[in-house]
Amino acid sequence: MSETATTPLGALLGKAQRSGGAVLLPYMTAGLPGPETSLDMFRAMADAGADGFEVGIPYSDPLMDGPTIHEAGLRALDAGTSLDGALRLLEAVVTTTGKPSVVMTYVNPVLRVGVGEFAKRAAAAGASGVILADLPAEEADHFQAAFADAGLGLVLFVAPTTGDERLAAVAAAQPLFLYGVAELGVTGERTDASSRAGELAARVRAVTDVPLVLGVGISTPDHAAQAAAVADGVIVGSALVRRVLDAPDAPSAASSLHQAVADLAAAVHSTRS
Amino acid sequence: MTLIRPDERGRFGEFGGRFAPETLMPALLELEAAFEAAWSDPSFHAELRHLLRDFVGRPTPVYRADRLSQELGLDLWFKREDLAHTGAHKINNTVGQALLAKRMGKPRIIAETGAGQHGVATATACALLGIECAVYMGATDIERQALNVYRMRLLGCEVIPVTKGPGTLKDAVSEAMRDWVATVETTHYIIGSVVGPHPFPWMVREFQKVIGEELQEQMDGGDSGRPRPDVIVACVGGGSNAMGIFYPYAGSSVRLVGVEAAGHGLETGEHGASLVAGSPGVIHGSRTYLLQDDAGQVLEAHSVSAGLDYPGVGPEHANFKDRGIAEYVSITDAEAMEAFHLLSRTEGIIPALETAHALAWVANERDDLAGKTVVINLSGRGDKDVQQVAALDE
Ligand SMILES: Cc1ncc(COP(=O)(O)O)c(C=O)c1O
Numbered sequence: 001m002s003e004t005a006t007t008p009l010g011a012l013l014g015k016a017q018r019s020g021g022a023v024l025l026p027y028m029t030a031g032l033p034g035p036e037t038s039l040d041m042f043r044a045m046a047d048a049g050a051d052g053f054e055v056g057i058p059y060s061d062p063l064m065d066g067p068t069i070h071e072a073g074l075r076a077l078d079a080g081t082s083l084d085g086a087l088r089l090l091e092a093v094v095t096t097t098g099k100p101s102v103v104m105t106y107v108n109p110v111l112r113v114g115v116g117e118f119a120k121r122a123a124a125a126g127a128s129g130v131i132l133a134d135l136p137a138e139e140a141d142h143f144q145a146a147f148a149d150a151g152l153g154l155v156l157f158v159a160p161t162t163g164d165e166r167l168a169a170v171a172a173a174q175p176l177f178l179y180g181v182a183e184l185g186v187t188g189e190r191t192d193a194s195s196r197a198g199e200l201a202a203r204v205r206a207v208t209d210v211p212l213v214l215g216v217g218i219s220t221p222d223h224a225a226q227a228a229a230v231a232d233g234v235i236v237g238s239a240l241v242r243r244v245l246d247a248p249d250a251p252s253a254a255s256s257l258h259q260a261v262a263d264l265a266a267a268v269h270s271t272r273s
Numbered sequence: 274m275t276l277i278r279p280d281e282r283g284r285f286g287e288f289g290g291r292f293a294p295e296t297l298m299p300a301l302l303e304l305e306a307a308f309e310a311a312w313s314d315p316s317f318h319a320e321l322r323h324l325l326r327d328f329v330g331r332p333t334p335v336y337r338a339d340r341l342s343q344e345l346g347l348d349l350w351f352k353r354e355d356l357a358h359t360g361a362h363k364i365n366n367t368v369g370q371a372l373l374a375k376r377m378g379k380p381r382i383i384a385e386t387g388a389g390q391h392g393v394a395t396a397t398a399c400a401l402l403g404i405e406c407a408v409y410m411g412a413t414d415i416e417r418q419a420l421n422v423y424r425m426r427l428l429g430c431e432v433i434p435v436t437k438g439p440g441t442l443k444d445a446v447s448e449a450m451r452d453w454v455a456t457v458e459t460t461h462y463i464i465g466s467v468v469g470p471h472p473f474p475w476m477v478r479e480f481q482k483v484i485g486e487e488l489q490e491q492m493d494g495g496d497s498g499r500p501r502p503d504v505i506v507a508c509v510g511g512g513s514n515a516m517g518i519f520y521p522y523a524g525s526s527v528r529l530v531g532v533e534a535a536g537h538g539l540e541t542g543e544h545g546a547s548l549v550a551g552s553p554g555v556i557h558g559s560r561t562y563l564l565q566d567d568a569g570q571v572l573e574a575h576s577v578s579a580g581l582d583y584p585g586v587g588p589e590h591a592n593f594k595d596r597g598i599a600e601y602v603s604i605t606d607a608e609a610m611e612a613f614h615l616l617s618r619t620e621g622i623i624p625a626l627e628t629a630h631a632l633a634w635v636a637n638e639r640d641d642l643a644g645k646t647v648v649i650n651l652s653g654r655g656d657k658d659v660q661q662v663a664a665l666d667e
Contacts, residue, residue, distance in 0.1 A: 060570040061443070061556070063450050064294045070437065083568055107292050108555045112569030134292045134558065138282060157295035161457060166299065181296055185455030 007153050008100035009052055009128035013177055013211035013232050022228035023051035024268040025213060026261060027104060027237035029072040030055050030089045031081030037250035039092050044254040046097035049265025053093060054131065054235060057086040057105035064133035066188030068238040072245060083109060087125040094126040102155065104131040115143055119150035129153035129176040137170045144173065155179050160196040164203060171208035178210050182227060183217035189238050190217040193226050201230035221267035228268040236264055283471020286595060288588035291470040293558045300457045305472040307377050312479065317372065324368050325483065328401065329358045332487040335499065340619045345639040348500065351651040352488055352518060361625065361653030362484060362514045363394035367463055369480035371398035374461035381405045381460040385449040387414055387442035387510065388580035388627060389421025390653055391465030396430035406430040409449040411440035414579045420657050439573050442583045446557050466511025467587030470558030474587050481517025484650065489521055492648065500646045504528040507650035508630040509548070509601065510580045512587035514652035523598050531590060532630045534576030535603035543575035547586040548594050548601040556585035577606035578626035608633040613655065613662060625653035
């Protein structure tokens with residue numbers, strides 16, 4: 001059986017799928033703008049209508065991230081954000097907001113503590129699953145098994161470059177959800193809505209009912225609405241992280257996030273039938 | 274030996290693999306298939322052989338270093354990759370990969386560079402074949418390898434400075450990979466060493482093993498009139514010149530020694546010795562030894578030589594280390610600088626600072642190596658380093 005139904009995020013995505021709607025899953029780097037104020041960012045976004053979160057564990061060399069999230073990670077590391085600190089934050093996010101959350105990071109920090117140990121700690125913190133941006137399906141089996149043992153789902157990616165046959169194979173692994181890469185390229189804000197997300201979503205739909213969440217480059221309520229129309233969930237990262245990086249202090253970061261997420265949530269939820 | 278190629282997951286023993294974003298995976302699979310097809314196509318080999326001979330100047334000579342042999346008390350030889358076109362071994366790989374990119378119909382090529390030798394070699398191959406070229410280079414390296422920056426521009430290549438992080442090779446590789454994630458449909462990434470996700474470590478080794486294959490003929494202990502090597506020594510940044518000369522000798526009785534950068538000294542933590550002082554993990558798409566902290570964050574490397582200033586190393590070297598096929602040692606900045614001067618003065622060859630690390634190890638170990646036939650892979654010439662050395666000597 002897929003993990004989809006057994007984790008809180010899986011349940012949420014299943015519900016969105018059945019209702020023909022979509023959920024908003026903001027990404028935010030843990031430990032920003034500081035270790036003490038990071039939770040406030042998530043609370044502001046939850047208040048504004050976020051349905052769940054991607055909590056980023058900062059990594060020194062994020063190959064899939066553009067300048068904004070890269071910078072956020074370096075700042076969080078400088079501020080002393082550790083793996084355990086990030087997981088404590090995730091636990092606080094899940095308990096105080098009640099919103100399901102996944103961990104987002106890269107392979108090496110996971111290998112460093114050990115895949116099984118990482119899974120245990122992430123599960124204990126209340127995570128629904130794990131996203132590893134540099135883990136393709138070919139290398140995923142060992143990770144997915146260890147995560148499943150701990151009751152966690154693994155998220156796998158599909159991209160505009162992923163051919164149909166490969167796409168079906170990735171979906172057959174029954175990930176927690178398919179992360180549809182909406183843009184060719186790394187994370188970062190874009191001015192135009194993706195021209196390739198619709199085609200990707202249609203190809204996913206044709207082969208699987210694993211939930212599809214679109215992310216990368218989705219920056220405005222308009223982009224988010226277009227993504228929500230074809231997917232079960234929408235991830236917005238850089239456009240939100242930038243607000244935290246640019247804000248003069250934590251309260252203004254939180255209020256800036258609140259406003260942005262309220263607009264994004266309205267756009268995403270308007271697709272609910 | 275079962276070393277012919279990595280397994281279907283791109284593993285050399287426990288190392289290697291493909292830890293790359295999904296967006297790149299189809300391109301990596303396509304590249305693997307394209308390389309396999311080209312590598313079993315006699316017409317590809319014929320074209321490559323022609324370019325290696327008439328454009329690159331292969332085979333490169335082996336040269337007996339008489340004065341140094343006498344001074345050190347051993348039988349010392351150089352494999353003269355410094356005499357290859359553009360002044361280093363890097364051209365063996367870039368001509369091969371550029372030919373492959375052309376065969377795949379990719380109109381644009383990107384690369385990263387540390388010392389600038391790989392950047393120059395890539396720009397050269399692109400000029401030769403009429404392919405658009407952009408090279409990522411860390412801001413620190415742009416400063417210390419200014420000559421090569423100018424050469425790349427002369428060759429019609431765009432040099433893109435990388436200011437994130439310490440501005441060295443690691444950051445340049447990361448930035449090139451980010452470019453590739455966005456442009457993969459029209460762009461080929463010529464990685465500069467035996468690093469990165471499969472098929473790069475395998476493919477780059479295949480293009481570089483010509484160094485060792487030539488040496489086998491040139492020093493065969495028979496008709497060549499030259500002895501067989503007892504020991505082969507090469508510097509190791511990502512490990513391409515070392516793998517190129519080691520590979521044909523892997524599993525033989527010849528002692529293989531890879532020399533990493535000890536920078537300011539291993540004990541200072543400021544070095545580039547991933548095999549000697551690092552631990553296994555994943556960097557730039559491959560499972561290998563790297564310099565990392567307890568949390569799995571990649572550490573900054575340090576070396577006086579930009580080409581060795583890298584916190585990772587090729588996965589096949591990681592396998593060679595664990596299986597005892599080669600041994601890995603390290604040499605400090607100061608020792609390398611001394612060897613740089615020694616070689617210049619004693620043999621009339623100004624080596625690259627990278628290469629000077631290999632000679633420094635031989636000089637240190639002269640008592641142990643007494644009477645042995647030792648071959649150093651003279652991976653590159655030192656013109657690019659002259660300004661930096663002049664400044665350091667003051
Ligand atoms: C002359 C020379 N030797 C060695 C190296 C190190 O690279 P590798 O270990 O891949 O041979 C470089 C890299 O720039 C170089 O320019």
